[in-house]
Amino acid sequence: MRDVAQQAGVSTMTVSRALSDPEKVSPEIRRRVEAAVAAIGYVPNRLAGSLSSQNSRVIGLIVPSLENSLFAPTIQGVSEVLRRQGYQLMVADCGYREEDEAALITAFLAQRVAGLMLHNTRHADGARQMLARAGLPVVETGEMAPDPIDMVVSYSNEDAARAMVLHLHRLGYRRIALVTLPAANNDRSRARQAGFRAALAELGLAEDPRLMLEMPPGLPSGAEAVVRLVEGAQADAIFFAGDVLAIGAHFECQRRGWAVPGRVALAAFDNFELLGQMVPPVTTLRLPRAEIGRRAAQILLDRIQGRSDEKVRIDLRFEIIQRASS
Amino acid sequence: MRDVAQQAGVSTMTVSRALSDPEKVSPEIRRRVEAAVAAIGYVPNRLAGSLSSQNSRVIGLIVPSLENSLFAPTIQGVSEVLRRQGYQLMVADCGYREEDEAALITAFLAQRVAGLMLHNTRHADGARQMLARAGLPVVETGEMAPDPIDMVVSYSNEDAARAMVLHLHRLGYRRIALVTLPAANNDRSRARQAGFRAALAELGLAEDPRLMLEMPPGLPSGAEAVVRLVEGAQADAIFFAGDVLAIGAHFECQRRGWAVPGRVALAAFDNFELLGQMVPPVTTLRLPRAEIGRRAAQILLDRIQGRSDEKVRIDLRFEIIQRASS
């Protein structure tokens, strides 16, 4: 920047102003600075800028996994909003582990991110403390956290699961099964199981433990689950509330020649585009994944830039997409 | 850090050393510093550290899209390696646009990233110049770039496409069609088309323009393509070299009751787990997506940390997975 200042015949302070707030500088000088910048190929040092101004234009995002395509729309949504406003995105995956999340939060604090987005809603104690002490704006997105760190943009996993079960019951199914990912380290799975139970209670149906399964992620898991539930537990409808389990089950039915929904009805949780194209297309929920990313990024920036100071809590809801599989 | 130094009764320099290179400091002092850090909840400021030491521990990654699940395994691979070595990842998507890529490169340079990973192998002129001037380590991953900026970790799109066409020919197919994404802004598509043509030439088959299609991404595109190629151009095998086109086509065949491969054989380019579970499972290529991410990250770090100064060029190859769809 010193070189630019010399070349333009002004002080570094004027260069700084010409670049960050062009209107505060005379047209003539602005022109000269721009010329000098172009001639020299000057690239400002945001590290120095952030250090000096005590605020960075970087947002941190921690998801359980970067491999799972589930998070892609959210990340894309975040990315869009940030880019439009000149912010950068730092991402990391915590592998569904609380301690790793805590370590990543520390690393992001060390980078002096301006705000943090967390998919998980369960956190190590230390993490909550650190964030509280740092006073950093935070948005959680995986679930309408009952005890949020700060802001939340999400949908209710429990309500969504409950609604789908009620929907299946309305269609006439009575032995409705639920398959989720392991609930041990996963708030979302737990909430979906709670929604399932709530619906059964509402409907006066007894809980049959054989109709609730936890399976690891992956297509083969779904295939295995459908066989166990149909042959072993006489399920007439299966609600796969996680990952791509429903897709695996659907293919397994096809391989075995089981009519869907004749032999068993299928429903999924996430609206992968794929589900609508399968034969038959699969009943599922519409969750506003990309919108969650966009809104979360937006309220974070609103807070960072002082346009708001509320502890926002946004429920973006969901919607049932009824298709031929049920 | 000053507070920590006071609390521990040492100078800030000693604190700095105790944290960055604990062995250079006496055990007694190390203990006192650690205690003070814990008591105060001190989080080092990497911005200041990087500014002072002129090197950051942040890597930049630019992909065409964050939404496309194709990039997920690569990003995950990158993330693993970086995290193990204490580096952070900054990501952005350029939306398949060269100018946006150039803008992002500038933004990353401004953040003083220690290295850059680019999926694209075509870049705006300005971008190449900036990178050359910055002398930043760069890895390109989308293709074995013939004219790389710096290092490359990838596979040959042309060879892969060529190999698949030869494979289909060996199986007896003679009217082999190719479907790619629009090649205008996409080096990979162009390379795959070149491979297709090379194979035809090798086999002494004439090029039939009706057997080469460019389609936008998405399942419906694949569905549309299979209909046009089978009914309009009597293709007996279709090689879908991009996105999820093959999956869309497969479902369309199912909807129409077209036997695969009886009526038409299908082959895909990427090894989505899904392809192996469909009925029938789909012939495709095995591309080392995650490995590309890991290796790319590794050679970047090797260079950054001075363990190597070669202009590495790694071809990770591919493999044909023959399945029942052909």
Add this chain to the structure above:
DNA sequence: TTGTACGCGTTATCAG
């Protein structure tokens, strides 16, 4: 092994 002085490249602040 520990400490001192200085500089990294910006921006905030205040004076002109």
Add this chain to the structure above:
DNA sequence: CTGATAACGCGTACAA
């Protein structure tokens, strides 16, 4: 509208 000066929080280089 423009400039001088002093931080920002750390690491490098040397000295003790």
